Amino acid sequence: MLGGWLNQIVQGVLLGGLYATFAMGLSLSVGIMRFVNIAHGDLIVLVSFLILTLTTTLGLSPLAAVLVTLPITFFGGYLLQRLLLQRVLGKGVLPIILVTFGLSIIVQNGLLGTYGADTRKVAGGSFETATLMLGGGVNVGVLPLTIFLSAIAMVVVLDFVLYRTRLGARIRAVSDDVAAADLIGLPSARIYATAMGIVGVTIAISAGFMSIWTNFDPTSGPSRLLVAFEAVVLGGLGSLWGTLAGGIIIGIAQVVGAQVDAAWQLLAGHLVFLAIFMLRPEGLFPKY
Amino acid sequence: MKASTGAFAIWCGRLALFAGAAVLVAAPWLFRVTDIALLTEFLSLLTIAVMWNLVAGYADIVSVGQHAFVGIGAYAFFGFAVIARIDPFLAIPLAALVALLFAIPVMAIIFRLRAAYLAVGSWVVAETLMLAAGKLSAFGGGSGISMPVSVVRIFGAHPAERYATIYWIAFAVAALSLVSTWLLMRSRIGLGLTAIRDDEQGAGVVGVNLSGLRILCFLWAAPFLGLAGAVITLQKLRVAPPASFSIIDWTVYVIFIVVIGGIGSFEGPIIGTVIFFLIRSYLSEIGVWHFIILGVLSIAVVLVEPRGLWGLVRRFLPEDVIPITRRPPLPGRPTEQASRPAESIAHE
Incomplete structure (x- = not known):
């Protein structure tokens, strides 16, 4: 019985890893640009469909498909900000919400x-079903464990980029x-x-994981x-480790x-979020 | 545009408004049953749009979760009329009361979030309430339940009669929400709201009670949304979590309506609702594309003219067609202090 519960908690933690990868990009845009992109989830689903198309029509492996989408999503994000979001940034809350909502x-x-309303999934091969008996x-x-470890790696890399590189210093300055x-000319x-x-880039990685682990459809x-x-708010705005912790809490609550x-x-998941939010509205590890 | 032409245009606008109202009053005698059903839907959506505009356009509470109160109204109406067997006509105002009661804890949660996060936060709350409604077995759980024939017949033995009754209820709800909100906007409170819309910080500096007005607007909107939920339940004759708490119908469409028509004006939601029904009746065959057109249109509006179509028209008009601001007093005459701020801080 105890082992059963322990197993559930472990599964919840692993699910939280997937949620943390969804939340990582949102956490960045909230922390840096101070806005919540309402289209964030839809962009993840959009890239998942792109990966689906690459694997089914070109016969690429899921990993290769994700690698192909990385530059596309980087420039996609760059252009989205440059051509659309930048125009409404700093004009108050309403325009940015309405634009991302429309998007x-x-x-x-x-x-x-x-693609139609059908539920889809990307085939991950034997990797998808391999299990470690602990x-x-x-x-x-093996797949959930890989995703969880990747989520940790994402936090480490993003933290390094933001706090140890010249680019990160510029981003934080802005x-x-x-x-x-x-x-000063930035x-x-x-x-x-x-x-x-x-x-x-974080959207492409999370879309890759989501598309082989869970089902998705255009309204996901x-x-x-x-x-x-929920993961971003629970973790405390702007804290990437907090976002990971927030994702894990939601994952455990759901499982x-x-x-x-x-x-x-x-x-x-929602009730646990609301309960913790009422007790600690600033999140677990607030940065601002 | 010359002053006389402007005044002429204003009166044309008012004439159109009265003509529209007259058609709505005469509608049960003018139109067929299918048109009456469409007009009932129009009036419900108009009510919801006016309320979202009040909350988001004036009080700056950009909620994406107002459909929760429509759903609560629907479920409360069903609960009183069908399960508790209360007179259905009494169940309608009771549904409004329940929506108001729910608004208090919802407000306590979402007002803790700063503006940008409140939008998604209100969505989380609405989603939670929808999922919770799906757990109520007396209401048919996740798949919902239809209204029994015995209750339906109270509103009219024949379909035609019933549609007319429901139409009058929807008309009363829409009229009540428009007239009372108009009176609110004409009052000292409305002046404060206009000031918040134009410049929040400035409004705070001249002594507008920001949080008080926010609370008032949020609590003002909830019972009207509950009433709309009761009307919608009467029209659909059933409650179900995804339909009664439909984010597409009661939030997505409503945001498009208000943004395209003109957010932060009293005329905007009315124009937006009319345009929306025109777009929907002519473009509904193209399926998902009408959503894409609405989405592109609303983004274009935000980029080009944030005050929407009405804002575009209003540039050429000397005053509002539905007057909610008063003319500033003539210079040199002593005046009540409170009647000035909105005009003087309108320009940043």
């Missing part, structure tokens, strides 16, 4: 029109005070766009956005909730 509906319905009733799938950054629009390009975006948002009754999975 979300466009992406969802564009996918519906192109004893004591605890089984760990994020702290865009007027002062402009004054190209703030280009720096914001580069940051959004990095967000695009909002549920990914909500989970990512344990599903254990009680399969229909409780999503509701349990």
Whole structure:
């Protein structure tokens, strides 16, 4: 019995790793550009469909497909920021919410029109089903473990980029005070766009993981956005390690909730989020 | 444009508004049952749009979760009318009351989030409430439940009669929400709201009670959304979590309506709802593309003219067609202090 519960917790932690990869890009855009991209989940689903197309029509392996999409999503994010989001940044909350909201509906319905409403999944081969028996009733799938370790690697790399590199210093400067950054000659629009390009890269990685681990359809975006948002808020705005912790909390809540009754999975995640949020609205590891 | 032409245009606009209202009053005698059903839907959506505009356009609470209150109203109405067997006509105002009661804890949660995060936060709350509604076995759980014939017949023995009754209820709800919100906007409170819309910090500096007005607007909107939920349940004759709490119908469409029509104006939601029904009736055959057109249109509006179509028209007009601001007093005459701020801080 104890082993059963332990196993559930382990599965929840691993699911949290996937959620953390969804949330990583959102955490960056919230921390740097101070806005919540309502289309974040839909962009993850959009890239998942791109990966699906690459694997089915070109016969690429999922890993190769993700590698192909990385530059596409980097420039996609760069251009999205440069051509659209930058125009409404700093004009208050309403315009940026409305623009990303409109974008979300466009992406969802564009996918519906192109791919239809069917539920899809990318085939991951034997990798997908391989399991490690750890004893004591605890089984760990190789794929979820890979995703979890990748989530940790993403936090380490992003933390390094933000706090140990010249680019990171520039991004933080623009994020702290865009007027002062402009004054000392930083190209703030280009720096914001580069940051959004990095967000695009995280979107491609999370889309790759999501498309082989879970089913998705064109309307899956909002549920990914909500989970990512919950992880970001629980972790504390701007803290990447906090975002990982937040993802793990939501993951455990969902798996344990599903254990009680399969229909409780999503509701349990939301309720745990709301409860912790009411007790600690600033999040677990707030940075600002 | 010359002043006389402008005044002429204003009166044309008011005439059109009265003509529209007159058609709506005469509608049960003018139109067929299918048109009456469409007009009922129009009035419900208009009510919801007016309320989202009040909350997001004036009080700056950019909520993406207002569909929760429509769903709560729908479920409360069903609960009172079908499960508790209360007179259905009494169940409608009770549904509004329940929506108001739910608004208090929802507000306590989402007002803790700063503006940018409030949008998704309100969505999380709405999603939670929808999932919770799916756990109510008396309401048919996740798949929902239809209204029993005995209750439906109270609203009219024949379909035609029933549609007319429901239409009048929807008309009363829309009229009540428009007139009372108009009176609110004409009051001292409305002046404060206009000031918040134009410049939040400035409004705070001249003594507008920002948080008080936010709370008022949020609580003002909830019962009207609950009433709309009751009307919608009467029209659909059933409750179900995804339909009663539909984010597409009661939030996505509504945001497009208000943004395209003109956010932060009283005319905007009305124009937007009319345009939306025109787009939908002519473009619904193209399926998902009408969503894409609405999405592109709303992004274009935000980039080009954030005050929407009405903002575009209003540039050429000397005053509002539905007057909510008063003319500033003539210079040199002593005046009540409170009637000035909105005009003087309108320009940043």
